Amino acid sequence: xxxxxxxxxxxxxxxxxxxxxxxxxAALFDVCGTLQFCAxxxxxxQGYGTRADIWSFGVTAYLLLFGQYAYMPRPFTVEKMRTAxxxxxxxxxFAPAAGVDGAHISPGLIMFLKMLLERDPSTRVSAxxxxxxxxxxxxxxxxxxxxxxxxxxxxxxxxxxxIQSA
Numbered sequence: 001x002x003x004x005x006x007x008x009x010x011x012x013x014x015x016x017x018x019x020x021x022x023x024x025x026a027a028l029f030d031v032c033g034t035l036q037f038c039a040x041x042x043x044x045x046q047g048y049g050t051r052a053d054i055w056s057f058g059v060t061a062y063l064l065l066f067g068q069y070a071y072m073p074r075p076f077t078v079e080k081m082r083t084a085x086x087x088x089x090x091x092x093x094f095a096p097a098a099g100v101d102g103a104h105i106s107p108g109l110i111m112f113l114k115m116l117l118e119r120d121p122s123t124r125v126s127a128x129x130x131x132x133x134x135x136x137x138x139x140x141x142x143x144x145x146x147x148x149x150x151x152x153x154x155x156x157x158x159x160x161x162x163i164q165s166a
Contacts, residue, residue, distance in 0.1 A: 035081050036069045041121050043086045051121040054130065058116025065109065067097035070117060088119060108135035 027047025031038065039055035041048045062070045070092045073080035084090065094110050096102040112135040118124040130136065 035078060035085075036071070038085060039121065040085055040088075040119055043082055048121065051124045051126070054116055054124055054127060055121075057127075057130075058113055061116065062092075062113055065104065065113070066095065067100035092117060106135070108138065112136060 027049055029045055029047055031042055031045070033042075033056070037056040037059045039048060039052035042052055059070050062068075071081060071084040071090075073084045073090065094105075094113065096105065112130075112133050115125040115133060116130060125133070
């Protein structure tokens with residue numbers, strides 16, 4: 001499981017929670033969760049840890065940003081979805097679904113998602129490193145700057161109104 005929050009200062013905080021993290025034991029081998037969010041290592045019974053949570057976060061981010069799951073076999077069946085994730089076929093397109101505006105897609109965004117969806121869990125980015133990736137940091141900085149500007153404009157408007165009414 002994973003949780004991510006956008007706090008009031010427009011920074012992103014990712015919290016991961018997995019059985020592996022709770023028990024600090026050897027790798028887990030049970031397949032659990034919704035298939036579309038399962039990491040390849042989980043479906044291959046290779047054992048998995050917290051990096052499987054990063055994969056799930058990557059699938060969620062992909063879904064929110066592109067309007068479809070990272071793997072979309074056609075026609076869709078559970079077995080085709082399992083095979084697509086396990087064998088990376090068809091490959092992730094990094095393209096928006098039909099009808100989704102792609103104006104927000106940038107090379108930095110695609111690099112961010114590729115690092116979250118790295119198939120090898122040993123080279124998949126950690127939550128700590130994901131928070132430091134360029135696209136997420138630049139997006140957070142822009143959002144934070146916009147929030148501060150809006151707050152300053154609001155204060156200026158309030159101050160002007162107070163001065164004019166005096």
